[in-house]
Amino acid sequence: MPATDARIAAVDTYDIRFPTSRELDGSDAMNPDPDYSAAYVVLRADEPGEPEGHGFAFTIGRGNDVQVAAIHTLRHHVLGRSVADLCADPGTLYRDLTSDSQLRWLGPEKGVMHMAIGAVVNAVWDLAARRAGRPLWRLLADAEPEWLTAQIDFRYLTDALTPDEALDLLRRGRKGAAERTEHLLTTGYPAYTTSPGWLGYDDAKLARLAAGAVADGFRQIKLKVGADLDDDVRRCRVARAAVGPDVRLALDANQRWDVPEAIRWTNALAGFDPYWIEEPTSPDDVLGHAAVRRAVAPVKVATGEHAHNRVVFKQLLQAGAVDIVQLDAARVGGVNENLAILLLAAKYGVPVCPHAGGVGLCELVQHLAMFDYVALSGTTEDRVVEYVDHLHDHFLDPVVIRAGHYAAPTAPGFSAALRPESIARYTYPGGAFWAADAERTEGRTA
Amino acid sequence: MPATDARIAAVDTYDIRFPTSRELDGSDAMNPDPDYSAAYVVLRADEPGEPEGHGFAFTIGRGNDVQVAAIHTLRHHVLGRSVADLCADPGTLYRDLTSDSQLRWLGPEKGVMHMAIGAVVNAVWDLAARRAGRPLWRLLADAEPEWLTAQIDFRYLTDALTPDEALDLLRRGRKGAAERTEHLLTTGYPAYTTSPGWLGYDDAKLARLAAGAVADGFRQIKLKVGADLDDDVRRCRVARAAVGPDVRLALDANQRWDVPEAIRWTNALAGFDPYWIEEPTSPDDVLGHAAVRRAVAPVKVATGEHAHNRVVFKQLLQAGAVDIVQLDAARVGGVNENLAILLLAAKYGVPVCPHAGGVGLCELVQHLAMFDYVALSGTTEDRVVEYVDHLHDHFLDPVVIRAGHYAAPTAPGFSAALRPESIARYTYPGGAFWAADAERTEGRTA
Numbered sequence: 001m002p003a004t005d006a007r008i009a010a011v012d013t014y015d016i017r018f019p020t021s022r023e024l025d026g027s028d029a030m031n032p033d034p035d036y037s038a039a040y041v042v043l044r045a046d047e048p049g050e051p052e053g054h055g056f057a058f059t060i061g062r063g064n065d066v067q068v069a070a071i072h073t074l075r076h077h078v079l080g081r082s083v084a085d086l087c088a089d090p091g092t093l094y095r096d097l098t099s100d101s102q103l104r105w106l107g108p109e110k111g112v113m114h115m116a117i118g119a120v121v122n123a124v125w126d127l128a129a130r131r132a133g134r135p136l137w138r139l140l141a142d143a144e145p146e147w148l149t150a151q152i153d154f155r156y157l158t159d160a161l162t163p164d165e166a167l168d169l170l171r172r173g174r175k176g177a178a179e180r181t182e183h184l185l186t187t188g189y190p191a192y193t194t195s196p197g198w199l200g201y202d203d204a205k206l207a208r209l210a211a212g213a214v215a216d217g218f219r220q221i222k223l224k225v226g227a228d229l230d231d232d233v234r235r236c237r238v239a240r241a242a243v244g245p246d247v248r249l250a251l252d253a254n255q256r257w258d259v260p261e262a263i264r265w266t267n268a269l270a271g272f273d274p275y276w277i278e279e280p281t282s283p284d285d286v287l288g289h290a291a292v293r294r295a296v297a298p299v300k301v302a303t304g305e306h307a308h309n310r311v312v313f314k315q316l317l318q319a320g321a322v323d324i325v326q327l328d329a330a331r332v333g334g335v336n337e338n339l340a341i342l343l344l345a346a347k348y349g350v351p352v353c354p355h356a357g358g359v360g361l362c363e364l365v366q367h368l369a370m371f372d373y374v375a376l377s378g379t380t381e382d383r384v385v386e387y388v389d390h391l392h393d394h395f396l397d398p399v400v401i402r403a404g405h406y407a408a409p410t411a412p413g414f415s416a417a418l419r420p421e422s423i424a425r426y427t428y429p430g431g432a433f434w435a436a437d438a439e440r441t442e443g444r445t446a
Numbered sequence: 447m448p449a450t451d452a453r454i455a456a457v458d459t460y461d462i463r464f465p466t467s468r469e470l471d472g473s474d475a476m477n478p479d480p481d482y483s484a485a486y487v488v489l490r491a492d493e494p495g496e497p498e499g500h501g502f503a504f505t506i507g508r509g510n511d512v513q514v515a516a517i518h519t520l521r522h523h524v525l526g527r528s529v530a531d532l533c534a535d536p537g538t539l540y541r542d543l544t545s546d547s548q549l550r551w552l553g554p555e556k557g558v559m560h561m562a563i564g565a566v567v568n569a570v571w572d573l574a575a576r577r578a579g580r581p582l583w584r585l586l587a588d589a590e591p592e593w594l595t596a597q598i599d600f601r602y603l604t605d606a607l608t609p610d611e612a613l614d615l616l617r618r619g620r621k622g623a624a625e626r627t628e629h630l631l632t633t634g635y636p637a638y639t640t641s642p643g644w645l646g647y648d649d650a651k652l653a654r655l656a657a658g659a660v661a662d663g664f665r666q667i668k669l670k671v672g673a674d675l676d677d678d679v680r681r682c683r684v685a686r687a688a689v690g691p692d693v694r695l696a697l698d699a700n701q702r703w704d705v706p707e708a709i710r711w712t713n714a715l716a717g718f719d720p721y722w723i724e725e726p727t728s729p730d731d732v733l734g735h736a737a738v739r740r741a742v743a744p745v746k747v748a749t750g751e752h753a754h755n756r757v758v759f760k761q762l763l764q765a766g767a768v769d770i771v772q773l774d775a776a777r778v779g780g781v782n783e784n785l786a787i788l789l790l791a792a793k794y795g796v797p798v799c800p801h802a803g804g805v806g807l808c809e810l811v812q813h814l815a816m817f818d819y820v821a822l823s824g825t826t827e828d829r830v831v832e833y834v835d836h837l838h839d840h841f842l843d844p845v846v847i848r849a850g851h852y853a854a855p856t857a858p859g860f861s862a863a864l865r866p867e868s869i870a871r872y873t874y875p876g877g878a879f880w881a882a883d884a885e886r887t888e889g890r891t892a
Binding site for chain 1: 477478479481506507508511512513516546547552556557558559560561600602604605705730752755760764
């Protein structure tokens with residue numbers, strides 16, 4: 001990366017909300033009316049030639065202002081720091097942020113404050129990859145194992161994963177990386193699609209979208225379940241008929257059930273040969289997931305999008321609670337913490353099938369999955385990245401899906417940057433869309 | 447409670463910070479310089495004769511503004527609600543708050559957003575007890591078991607505790623309640639003190655305060671540990687010499703260690719006969735606590751002040767990870783969720799020794815412990831409430847400690863109200879103290 005005396009001069013935050021609830025896109029058993037939103041941060045240097053670093057936390061509407069306020073609270077850790085130093089070692093900032101003792105009390109390492117840390121840390125990685133002129137997945141895949149290991153905070157992990165074990169996994173992961181990079185550039189990374197399966201869609205739309213997904217090359221689709229068992233039986237029948245016996249059908253309960261109910265409900269749908277049941281119960285319930293897993297096999301148990309930090313993932317693996325690790329790019333403390341989670345999964349031999357969707361989660365997480373394939377797990381077997389066809393047009397470097405695969409990004413960065421015109425239009429409450437919306441509402445009630 | 451047509455007309459929030467870091471009060475291995483703070487909320491009705499309801503989340507400084515913003519985000523759930531209905535059934539509001547699907551994404555049920563819910567729910571209980579003209583512990587202890595059971599959200603709990611089991615525990619708990627109430631009013635509830643043991647104190651101050659605590663009637667003191675083992679060995683020796691062999695000496699590591707280190711360090715201090723080791727590792731690490739507990743017995747394992755919701759407590763009990771449940775009055779979703787935690791502890795037969803200190807945590811949590819004694823567990827054996835002599839003078843109904851016991855509160859409410867003059871003086875950044883402080887700082891740097 002180029003030498004520079006540049007320092008971070010601005011940590012700008014934006015409350016960006018998209019009015020997705022009006023279309024019932026994204027509706028599930030726990031989230032009937034999400035307005036997909038981003039608490040968005042841009043790091044700007046004091047030299048005009050330096051790129052910006054973009055990052056965000058994903059929320060679903062109300063409270064996005066609280067998330068923005070949390071990011072704002074971190075800015076004194078970033079302002080004035082050397083851009084070159086930050087990019088050479090994002091791990092130091094990550095540890096400074098998680099070690100701020102006063103802010104730590106608000107978590108620790110969970111919820112609003114931890115997602116804020118993730119947004120800022122990811123913005124630094126976006127900046128680092130832009131300065132290096134490379135997509136993040138390549139920056140990570142080409143990095144020295146020693147350097148990657150140093151990016152991880154092993155606190156609370158050493159009973160399951162030590163730095164030496166991580167280093168060993170990363171060194172072994174590099175064998176064959178060049179061939180896998182070529183394969184990835186040619187073929188892409190397998191995706192599955194959730195777009196057919198939202199609860200708000202009727203059966204005809206479900207059948208049409210499910211068949212369309214298979215025609216588009218997807219080998220797995222996902223259905224939201226958990227609101228009503230009779231409905232779910234019918235919808236599973238419709239979906240299975242539409243995709244045929246050989247395409248995987250994943251189910252997602254979005255935390256709807258208690259443990260006994262999760263077992264009953266999943267087993268009641270077993271006849272449709274579901275591949276996994278996702279978020280069957282509270283994301284905090286490691287022992288609950290383990291109990292569900294024992295009772296619903298061979299249906300697999302998947303969770304992780306709401307697992308709030310590496311300690312939860314550690315326990316899910318220690319307890320044998322999951323068949324599938326669904327890390328999320330913007331829920332935990334950024335790339336650094338996700339490196340730890342990828343290594344934990346590699347150590348336990350459990351496949352990672354990242355959560356995506358929302359605002360920009362597909363854009364971010366593809367980089368982590370591709371790094372994992374090229375330089376850690378070395379395989380895409382039983383691995384797929386979620387794909388949802390929402391809101392990609394708002395990004396400068398949107399994901400590209402071809403024949404059911406994510407095309408490997410080639411633009412520099414973490415694919416995190418929203419278009420300036422989208423930021424302007426959807427900033428809440430003052431952006432053009434929301435201002436006009438408020439006027440419409442006033443017009444109706446006047 | 448009196449009938450009324452009153453409705454909630456205001457949900458006022460305050461960012462209140464006390465400059466405790468300047469005295470090293472409250473210093474421990476993870477929190478070297480806390481400014482004890484309250485994200486404070488007052489519910490006000492639209493009729494002048496109605497009492498106010500006060501509640502708060504406790505933080506340690508930076509980020510208290512984020513916590514206040516989170517409370518502010520909840521106000522649309524409270525404004526305009528009937529005061530009588532809220533007080534007759536706080537559980538409906540509690541479930542509305544935890545079920546707000548958009549805000550739920552920011553947790554779920556953890557961190558900043560969940561503490562905000564706790565502050566609002568506790569303010570409703572304060573209001574309910576004031577309207578009833580009774581201290582909260584008596585309101586709870588005299589309530590019908592059916593009504594108390596209906597105050598609990600059993601979601602994610604039914605694999606460990608069902609509504610029927612809860613009802614049975616509460617019915618059995620009532621036997622002898624009248625005698626225990628009398629005993630409590632006469633004798634109070636046992637306390638232990640953390641005031642001698644902060645890391646920032648030198649050995650002479652530690653010895654003096656430890657001996658003083660015993661002279662004041664305390665039968666247990668607590669030492670902060672975890673920064674340096676040699677220091678801890680010396681400080682344990684000083685403390686044990688000061689209190690003699692019969693007073694319990696508890697240790698608190700404030701999450702400082704990984705699992706292997708927690709085991710080594712605790713066992714290295716075992717010669718001083720510590721009663722419990724508190725927060726030996728990450729508060730999220732249920733399996734880690736279980737491993738530590740197996741390896742350090744007969745030293746007991748205690749945790750809970752950072753356990754973020756009832757699902758974590760459920761697992762700590764299911765896994766046999768704790769000897770002592772240290773619930774906190776302001777970390778989880780308020781009285782309703784703490785009723786669930788008390789019932790889980792009762793079901794598993796594990797004593798509850800609540801966390802306190804900070805700003806007003808002693809004031810709040812004494813009510814929960816006293817309810818537990820009078821109407822649930824029925825005993826104070828091996829049960830003590832933490833006491834720290836910080837900031838009580840700022841409260842209108844401060845705790846009263848006599849001979850190492852909390853005197854049972856008699857004033858109506860949840861003891862949650864700060865003095866108006868303290869609110870005015872310590873509001874950040876505009877209150878008189880902080881405004882003058884900013885002027886002093888500017889004077890020094892000019």
